[in-house]
Amino acid sequence: MNALSSMSIWALVVLALVIAVVLAVALVTGLHYRSTPDRRERRGLTAAAYMTAVGSLFAILTGFLINSAYVNLQDTQNAVGSEVAAATQLAYASGALPPPDADRVQASLQVYLNSLVNGEWQALAQNAPQNSPAVGTLRDLQQTIYPLTARAYVPSTIADAMVNATQQMATARSDWISLASEDLPFPLFALAVLSGIALIVNALVVSGRSGRRYAVIAAGIIIVVVLDVTAIIGISAPFRGAFIVDSHPISQVTQELQNGEYLPWVKL
Numbered sequence: 370m371n372a373l374s375s376m377s378i379w380a381l382v383v384l385a386l387v388i389a390v391v392l393a394v395a396l397v398t399g400l401h402y403r404s405t406p407d408r409r410e411r412r413g414l415t416a417a418a419y420m421t422a423v424g425s426l427f428a429i430l431t432g433f434l435i436n437s438a439y440v441n442l443q444d445t446q447n448a449v450g451s452e453v454a455a456a457t458q459l460a461y462a463s464g465a466l467p468p469p470d471a472d473r474v475q476a477s478l479q480v481y482l483n484s485l486v487n488g489e490w491q492a493l494a495q496n497a498p499q500n501s502p503a504v505g506t507l508r509d510l511q512q513t514i515y516p517l518t519a520r521a522y523v524p525s526t527i528a529d530a531m532v533n534a535t536q537q538m539a540t541a542r543s544d545w546i547s548l549a550s551e552d553l554p555f556p557l558f559a560l561a562v563l564s565g566i567a568l569i570v571n572a573l574v575v576s577g578r579s580g581r582r583y584a585v586i587a588a589g590i591i592i593v594v595v596l597d598v599t600a601i602i603g604i605s606a607p608f609r610g611a612f613i614v615d616s617h618p619i620s621q622v623t624q625e626l627q628n629g630e631y632l633p634w635v636k637l
Contacts, residue, residue: 373602374602374603374605374606374609374610375494375606375609375610376602376610376611377610377611378599378603378610378611378612381599381602381603381611382595382596382599385595385598385599386591386592386595389569389591389594389595390591392566392569393569393573393587393591396570396573397573415574417571417575419567419571420568420571420572420575423564423567423568423571424568426564427561427564427565427567427568427594427597430557430560430561430564431561431565431597431598431600431601433557434553434554434557434558434561434601435597435600435601435604437553437554438553438601438604438605439604441548441551441605441607442604442607442612442614444544444548445544445545445548445549445607445608445614446607446614446615448541448542448544448545448548449541449545449614449615449616449618449619450618451537451540451541451544452485452537452538452541452542452545452619453618453619453621453622454537455534455535455537455538455541456478456482456534456538456619456622457622458530458533458534458537459474459478459514459530459531459534459535459538460475460478460622460625460626460631461631462527462530462531462534463475463478463531463631464631464632464633465524465527466517466523466527467522468632470517470523471632472632473513473517474513474514474517474531475626475631475632477506477509477510477513477514478510478626479623479626479627480506480509480510481503481506481507481509481510481538482619482620482622482623482626483506483623484501484502484503484505484506485503485542485616485619486616486619486620486623487502488501488502488503489501489502489503489542490608490613490614490616493545493546493549493608493609494606494608494609494613496549496550498546498549503542507538507539507542510535510538511535511539514531514532514535515532515535517531518531518532545607545614548607549606549607549608552605553601553605558601561597561598561601562598565594565597565598566594568590568594569587569590569591569594572586572587572590572591573587575587
């Protein structure tokens with residue numbers, strides 16, 4: 370599944386369409402050479418009787434899988450939003466510190482956020498969060514924040530805000546790492562693919578009985594099956610493939626830190 374989910378959406382569509390067309394051509398060729406009009410009639414009636422059941426099964430399975438994958442993608446994006454909100458809170462709170470301390474905190478925060486954009490996504494795409502540079506930069510950020518907030522000249526409200534923001538950032542990162550490790554339930558996905566193949570077979574058998582004018586309907590069913598299956602694969606991995614979590618909000622906060630927007634003495 371990792372190889373498939375790493376492909377672009379158009380590559381997935383082309384691959385699935387080629388497989389479906391090859392299957393359809395092989396099936397139509399086999400039915401043409403090994404059936405009589407009487408056999409086609411009986412097969413067509415049998416296939417038509419199962420069309421509703423097979424179609425319903427395919428729709429239920431693909432609907433469940435698409436919804437599950439989409440919810441996982443949205444939850445991961447929400448975790449990124451929580452990370453950005455906490456980073457912004459930390460940046461604002463640190464602006465109330467003396468300039469040397471504020472510079473040190475925001476420099477460490479900027480390094481951490483850069484490591485997310487430039488290394489975290491790549492590590493999670495390979496299912497190796499332990500290889501992300503964010504492991505070290507988050508630790509460095511925490512080691513910068515916690516001793517600083519214990520100093521007597523730091524107001525308790527500022528110290529609490531900074532500690533809470535740092536903890537929220539660590540929690541948000543843990544959340545998206547956990548979500549990134551969730552895979553599609555393979556038995557359900559395999560059953561959805563098999564039901565899609567059965568639906569294509571039934572459609573071709575029915576069109577063979579009803580005449581060539583029904584071939585357009587069979588072609589439409591093939592396209593629907595292909596699009597549903599590729600949609601499931603495309604959104605199943607939030608850090609690789611066709612639809613990945615947007616890291617732009619993190620990059621935006623990083624740029625704001627570079628511009629000194631959270632340092633009150635810097636005139637923009």
